[in-house]
Amino acid sequence: MSDIHAQDVAFVRDSMIPESPPPQRQAGVVKWLRENLFSGPVNTVLTILGLLIIWYLVSHFWDWFAHSVWNAESLAQCREIIAATWGEGARGACWAVIRERWHQYMFGFYPPALYFRPVMAFGFLMVALAPVLFSESLRIRRYVLIVTAIATLALMLLLKAPAGWLAFATAVFAAALWLAERQVARLLVFSALYPLLGVWLLWGGSLWGPIMVLGAIGLGWLAWRLLVGLSPLVAMIAGVAVTVGLLMFLVGPAADDAESLLSLSIIPVASDQFGGFLLSITIGVAGIALSLPLGIILALARRSDMFLVHTLAVVFIEFIRGVPLISLLFVASLLLNYFLPPGTNFDIILRVIIMVTLFAAAYMAEVIRGGLAALPRGQYEAADALGLDYWKAQRLIILPQALKISIPGIVSTFIGMFKDTTLVVFVGLFDPLKGISDFVRANFAWKGIYWEPFIFVGAIFFIICFSMSRYSMYLERRLRREHR
């Protein structure tokens, strides 16, 4: 190449002509349209088909949306207003049902005077989640906390919460913001305590119950701490035994005694008053929080060398994955009475949470097993070479990587489980989709209203599930360690 010189060739440019714009058809909108919509006969047909679909949808539903009525007391009145405003025969959406019954879609049959309690519980949920979900970004954490605090306090004001509770919530939010700015690890203590606080706020009753449960867990931890020098296995068994024993036999009477000494009680709310999105989110959050650790344990058990542990895990996982969730819910509502000691009767929401958790945990175990299998063998060998014992190796080396690989699967299991909370309607609970909608339609004023509740409930489910999937994408980006 290098022996070709300018003087050898017939023509060499010695001056540049000014740049000219690309031809009209190769620039701007025209080019984009040609490349993306009309690049060939098939593409053109598809574009026209797409436009037809959009036109069909808009032409059929636009007038329905445009003729929305928000102020009415019954479907008949809605129709009168629509007929009066847009002429006889016009169709229109009657959103008045949402305006009139939104509280039932949100809270079910929770006492209206106590609506602020679930609101506060979910506000605190965001506080408990913020250090876990957004552990690396101070900016996002601050943003989430401020928005949550403002929204929760505003809603509590609107719902006429007592001043004491308002002050309590304000204090919690202020402390959380302060901690989130300085020592975010301290905020994790709040996250650990949140389950008890949330249960107390939602169901009410005596604060001594959660305190005693905390005490039982604390004593179990103490037993573990004292024996861990002797043998980790013995210590673990002792810790679990102490906690479970205390929970089963001592916590209830102790809480009652303490309550009679000093009453720390708020108005109790029974489980059958739960409904709507309050119920769905309660079951969903509890199931998510419980199914992840259970799923990890099941996945590890399934990969264990111990024959018995492995077999039990396989049987459990395959059984749960082989039957529909509905049948498990029926077990919870009909058969648990047979399996438990005579006379036992415990809360239906708790039973449903247990079943939903078991169901999600089996799926979770398979997702995590995939992540564990995807780790290169060298990681296990390296952990062994460092002299780490089984649990240390899992905790420090194997699980962080395996869980990172399985994030998309874990989050889609969460989404699936949250969507499945609608199935509780078949065991007599009031889910927002069918339970509450059927209840609303049972009233003569709203008989025959279908589309508006479906759209309202569907939109809320969409927002929650879609944000979960977007969050999983964010998490994947954040945890990506390879430099690209």
Next chain:
Amino acid sequence: MVDISAQPGTSFRLSMLLYDRRYRSMTIQVIVFILVMAAGWWLVDNTIRNLQALGKDFNFGFLFQRAGYDIPSPPIPYNSDDTHLRAAIVGLLNTVIVSFLGCIAATILGIAVGVARLSNNWLFARLMTVYVEMFRNIPLLLWILIVYAIFTEVLPPPNAYRGENPAASMILFDNVALTNRYTAIPTLGLTNDPGHLDLGYRITVDWATIAFAVVLIGGWFIRKAVLNWAQRVQDATGDRPVTWWINLGIMLVPSLLLIWYFGLHLIPPELKGFNFVGGLNVQNGFVALWLALTLYTGAFIAEIVRGGILAVSKGQTEAAYALGLRPNKTMKLVILPQALRVIIPPLISQYLNLTKNSSLAIAVGYMDLRGTLGGTTLNQTGRELEAILLMMLIYLALSLLISGGMNIYNSRVKLKER
């Protein structure tokens, strides 16, 4: 080097059960075994005592009692005088039918949408994305209820098709009538009916169906033989004989002959009085369930297909082109075999999900296994324990059957490594 953990001469001490890795796993397993046995014993003992307290026993005799309830349009002959067992079988068949049809339709829809999402067409790809996200993020129960509500609330009643100037008209060349009670579709009729084969238990199979099945399966085997022959010729001579017309003939000609011989024709539904007769009136519960399951699972399959195709690197296509393969051969020989490897395992679990989700038939009144055995039978006999356990076992068997069958297929398409 001294092996510390196995010093010769050290006698066994009790503490080695906890500290020695050789014995510790044994200890853990024994503890687990005792715990599991204790838990199992506790559950069984509780169940026995509870049953005693209720004055019940554990037996499946109720399956042979008279059911006493009707099932609309059963796939095998059934009436209310039959046993609960037969009702359960009808329910199981209904479950299998809706799951099978749902799997086929969802696969077709999912592949189409998955490919469409990858298309260069900006508008169409966006539309398909909207479809996939809508269906993946909203509960299936909502879609079932919406589709069912469309059928029952929006569609006209059968008598709207009546009269000189009907309010509604049939679609697809007067072959299908959508009404708010059922969907009337044409059935197949034979002018030269050879009768049917009686299998006992009032289950019959038409001879015509058997003939078609034999012809199609036979044709498929002959087609394989022809392909083998073509391969042998190609290996020997380097020239591949043209086989597509032979294969087409093998599959089509005998079928066409059978159609001509039996006089197979469509019988469209006709309005007689208040209802459509002649054709097949499919209950709306079934259509709504099938459609919702298809649309919902189709969205998931679309994502699987898209992921599978994206997983095959672009270099594979380019290498195939460099070898001189044409685009359709590239797709068939290079891309698809590799994409299938990624697609099949999650596809299996979607099929399983669809089958299990078909138990939501309860929301639209379609009598599937849950509606018969786990529904009306349970309520009539009051045998919760037996009915639910049996129902779970059947679902479990169905799931294992599907995953077993699909795993065989998976092991055939997966990458063969050394």
